[in-house]
Amino acid sequence: MSAVLPGSILRLRVHWTDRIGNALLATAGIALAVFLLAPLAMILMKSVEDKAGAFVGLANFEAYFHTPSLLHSIWNSLWVSTLVTAITIPLAFTFAYALTRSCMPFKPLLRNIALVPILAPSLLAAISFIFWFGNQGLLKAWLGGSQIYGAPGIVISMVFATFPHALMILVTALSLTDARLYEAADALGTSTLRKFWTITLPGAKYGIISAWMVVFTYALSDFGIPKVIGGNFNMLATDIFKLVIGQQDFPKGAVVAIILLLPVAVTYVVDSYVQKRQQALLSARSVPYVPKPSRAYDWAMAAFCWTLAVLMLAILGMAIYGSFVKLWPYNFSLVLDHYRLGLVDAGVIVSWFNSVKMAFWCATLGAIFIFVTAYLMEKTRGLDPMRPFVRLMAVLPMGVPGMVLGLGYIFFFVQEGNPLHFLYGSMGILVICTTVHYYTSSHLTAVTALKQIDNEFEAVSASLRVPFWRTFFKVTVPVCLPAVLDISRYLFVNAMTTVSAVVFLYSPKTTLASVAIVNLDEAGDIGPAAAMASLVVVTSAAVCVVYYFLQVWLDRRTQAWRA
Amino acid sequence: MTTTEYLELRDIRKEFGSFAALKGVSLAVHPGELICFLGPSGCGKTTLLRIVAGLETQSSGTVIQAGKDISRLPPMKRDYGIVFQSYALFPNLSIAENVAYGLVNRKVPRAERDARVKELLALVGLPDSGAKFPSQLSGGQQQRIAIARAIATSPGLLLLDEPLSALDARVRVRLRGEIRALQQRLGITTILVTHDQEEALSMADRIVVMKEGEIEQIGTPSEVYRSPASPFVADFVGKTNLLPARAAGGDCVLVGDQRFACGVNGVAGSSKNLKLFFRPEDVMVRNVGSATPNSAVAVVEKVEFLGGYSRLTFRMNGIDQALFADLSVNDLAEFHVKAGDTLRVAVPPDRMRVFEAA
Known part of the structure; x- marks a missing residue:
């Protein structure tokens, strides 16, 4: 008999196969601590040190709040982000409503056009607006005497960049509503408007709040757009860059990073609360809503969506057009000069190769790490004290702006004494930082897919004495393959387009395409900048097509069981 | 071991x-x-x-x-x-x-x-x-x-x-x-x-x-x-009549004004709160007279048709609670029971059980 002492906690012996699982989870936890928590902690430390590294308490904060120019950036960041959100959400909601609740034709095409901005670096919109409305822009006259540079340019570029993010969330939220609610309302003779206020809006409420948060956070922490089209208009994200790269004032950079973290942290907490509530609304027995045709309404919706689609294509198209124009605005003949001379001969094209390389590693190693960690968290047992920590680390990156993460990485890895110092300036650090930056969405995708498969597979396997990894490879991975591909594609596209985190971390050997756009633009080479941006869009789009065919092929090979 | x-x-x-x-x-x-x-x-x-x-x-x-x-x-x-x-x-x-x-x-x-x-x-x-x-x-x-x-x-x-x-x-x-x-x-x-x-x-x-x-x-x-x-x-397994009762000496209990004799596990002498239990199918309607043990007049409130048998909801004089009885198709056909009828029913003492109420 096993002698159990009174008061002691009885524990099962751990099978050696489960020890392997626990060891893997511990490794993942340590990796997240090193590559997420430690860099963030370094920012807190730097903010209370002077340039020489001595502890100065809150002196840096005090100095910051006595610098009116810096203080002004807080106000700028807040009102610009609020305005961007207030414009984007209604537009995206109407667009999403048209996609889910109308019978307008060409819905898939419209949806894809609206999602195109995701494939581009956020800077692309800024470059395009310079071509349209800049000092030498085609339609500069339309602005009267006013300027596109500064707040106006920032706001409309950000609306373009954030639109698809809001759209995706809202489409999901609007597709979740149960058709039976509308049938019940119809049976009670409810008016269309009343149905909208009592069923549609409450059902999409959490989606709207979530979209609101995502757009606000994006606008607050984006660096590329204010850098390119902001002119003298300062925002928090550009301040960090100036303080750190321009003035090498690390402590003050850390202070701005912490200030940037605050509003984002608030939205993040609200969002995670909202996510929890949203899940309770879902029921497996819901009946999907199928819209009925209505001529006038469908036409109105189509007109709205096509107007936005045309505007988006005009923005994208202008950047691509501009990349071929020989000498803006004097010689509009279309040539490949910017690609050939500006990128290839100038050696800038290396950045594009680097970006593809980095995106490839994020999409493979990064995706594998994220999926395996999510699997270990969801489906294995043991190591209970570590689990809340890993769970927190997995959702924390969503609340950390790229600029802040990147800054933490410099602080942490630049130290000579750090055994991981060798990563500094390498491709590895870019891959790791980018994977961590986009961790949360990928993690949630993985968790959602894992939650959909039966929770008892592992129990059944154990009862049949099959080690967990066999079930992982034989069942879990094949069943979750679509989600794994989604994660991989998401990481690839974001790695291609990201600027904020990596702008601090690249070395002369690892320059990236998106950073090259910033540098080309700063040097006044807007043609090559547009060329590079176009190249990134084309690459991302091509990769999406590749993923699409990969998915189709895999479906045929491994998903035959889906009835 | x-x-x-x-x-x-x-x-x-x-x-x-x-x-x-x-x-x-x-x-x-x-x-x-x-x-x-x-x-x-x-x-x-x-x-x-x-x-x-x-x-x-x-x-x-x-x-x-x-x-x-x-x-x-x-x-x-x-x-x-x-x-x-x-x-x-x-x-x-x-x-x-x-x-x-x-x-x-x-x-x-x-x-x-x-x-x-x-x-x-x-x-x-x-x-x-x-x-x-x-x-x-x-x-x-x-x-x-x-x-x-x-x-x-x-x-x-x-x-x-x-x-x-x-x-x-x-x-x-x-x-x-x-x-x-x-x-x-x-x-x-x-x-x-x-x-x-x-x-x-x-x-x-x-x-x-x-x-x-x-x-x-x-x-x-x-x-x-x-x-x-x-x-x-008793309540979880199968349908049950479960009535509050008190001891009435010997093998008998009182439910309201009704006296029941219990053959199996009578709780003689105990004066605590008790519960009397019997199954609906234990309620008899055939060959029941005033001399039959545990018999009483029942007023039928409802007859619920359940296929192979029917369930009667009835009341007895002096008992607040509604009671259930399951009647076979044959019994039903013979006695023509419908809501509002009165008939004499009985529960054999050996089918009764008594619990001490919690």
């Missing part, structure tokens, strides 16, 4: 934080029997099953299987097959691959493995389904495949966790019989967890009735049905 029992649970306790899910459960399972854990949701029956499987860890207590203490063994070191309510069939593997899942790992040679799969599929009555995927089978068929997979490696113990709850009524009744027949043919010791008393009564050798983390009664189906050990068991 020698024992003839196949599985022994000794003083199993399980706490989730401050909530005690199991409050010291002890029981023994005989070799080859089908024992059923029955109780309402939250009574701890599933937790107890999962402790036997090693999927939950008891806070304290001992589990002994085939003479060996397995209290601290991880699931992979234990000897059982398990079937869940969801079946948990691997959706991307064929039926044959599902059934062979545990065999592959034991390095059973391919030919032998194929033969075993064929044998098992024949055993569960689905000989031609090997190449299909789970989604191509009906719920009842998936359930049988899950059982085939669980017994493929010839475990000493079969655990069934609400195996029939997800099926529709007709299939459920058919599968009950099939599972029971299969279990008896294999002679495999089996634990069945269910909240469905009909399922427990029809399938089990013995039933363990549980309530709030404790065992209320262990007994054969007829013992549990005919002689419930507590008002809870």
Whole structure:
């Protein structure tokens, strides 16, 4: 008999196969601590040190709040982000409503056009607006005497960049509503408007709040757009860059990073609360809503969506057009000069190769790490004290702006004494930082897919004495393959387009395409900048097509069981 | 430690934080029997099953299987097959691959493995389904495949966790019989967890009735049905008349103004609050006269047609509570009972039980 002492906690012996699982989870936890928590902690430390590294308490904060120019950036960041959100959400909601609740034709095409901005670096919109409305822009006259540079340019570029993010969330939220609610309302003779206020809006409420948060956070922490089209208009994200790269004032950079973290942290907490509530609304027995045709309404919706689609294509198209124009605005003949001379001969094209390389590693190693960690968290047992920590680390990156993460990485890895110092300036650090930056969405995708498969597979396997990894490879991975591909594609596209985190971390050997756009633009080479941006869009789009065919092929090979 | 029992649970306790899910459960399972854990949701029956499987860890207590203490063994070191309510069939593997899942790992040679799969599929009555995927089978068929997979490696113990709850009524009744027949043919010791008393009564050798983390009664189906050990068991298993009563000397109790004689377990001399129990089908209408023991005039309130029998709701003078009686089609035809009628009914003293009210 096993002698159990009174008061002691009885524990099962751990099978050696489960020890392997626990060891893997511990490794993942340590990796997240090193590559997420430690860099963030370094920012807190730097903010209370002077340039020489001595502890100065809150002196840096005090100095910051006595610098009116810096203080002004807080106000700028807040009102610009609020305005961007207030414009984007209604537009995206109407667009999403048209996609889910109308019978307008060409819905898939419209949806894809609206999602195109995701494939581009956020800077692309800024470059395009310079071509349209800049000092030498085609339609500069339309602005009267006013300027596109500064707040106006920032706001409309950000609306373009954030639109698809809001759209995706809202489409999901609007597709979740149960058709039976509308049938019940119809049976009670409810008016269309009343149905909208009592069923549609409450059902999409959490989606709207979530979209609101995502757009606000994006606008607050984006660096590329204010850098390119902001002119003298300062925002928090550009301040960090100036303080750190321009003035090498690390402590003050850390202070701005912490200030940037605050509003984002608030939205993040609200969002995670909202996510929890949203899940309770879902029921497996819901009946999907199928819209009925209505001529006038469908036409109105189509007109709205096509107007936005045309505007988006005009923005994208202008950047691509501009990349071929020989000498803006004097010689509009279309040539490949910017690609050939500006990128290839100038050696800038290396950045594009680097970006593809980095995106490839994020999409493979990064995706594998994220999926395996999510699997270990969801489906294995043991190591209970570590689990809340890993769970927190997995959702924390969503609340950390790229600029802040990147800054933490410099602080942490630049130290000579750090055994991981060798990563500094390498491709590895870019891959790791980018994977961590986009961790949360990928993690949630993985968790959602894992939650959909039966929770008892592992129990059944154990009862049949099959080690967990066999079930992982034989069942879990094949069943979750679509989600794994989604994660991989998401990481690839974001790695291609990201600027904020990596702008601090690249070395002369690892320059990236998106950073090259910033540098080309700063040097006044807007043609090559547009060329590079176009190249990134084309690459991302091509990769999406590749993923699409990969998915189709895999479906045929491994998903035959889906009835 | 020698024992003839196949599985022994000794003083199993399980706490989730401050909530005690199991409050010291002890029981023994005989070799080859089908024992059923029955109780309402939250009574701890599933937790107890999962402790036997090693999927939950008891806070304290001992589990002994085939003479060996397995209290601290991880699931992979234990000897059982398990079937869940969801079946948990691997959706991307064929039926044959599902059934062979545990065999592959034991390095059973391919030919032998194929033969075993064929044998098992024949055993569960689905000989031609090997190449299909789970989604191509009906719920009842998936359930049988899950059982085939669980017994493929010839475990000493079969655990069934609400195996029939997800099926529709007709299939459920058919599968009950099939599972029971299969279990008896294999002679495999089996634990069945269910909240469905009909399922427990029809399938089990013995039933363990549980309530709030404790065992209320262990007994054969007829013992549990005919002689419930507590008002809870009486009420949970089958339809019951349960009336507040007080002792009236001898073998008699008073319910309101009505005096009833109880043959079996009268609580002579006790003056505490009591509960009187009898089943609706124990109420007689045939050959009842004023001299019949425990007879009284009943006013019929409602007649509910239930197919093979009908349920009367009636009232007796001096009793506040409505009572139920089940009448066969024949009785009903003979007495032409309808709402508003009065008739004389009786309950034989040996069908009455008296409990001390909690």
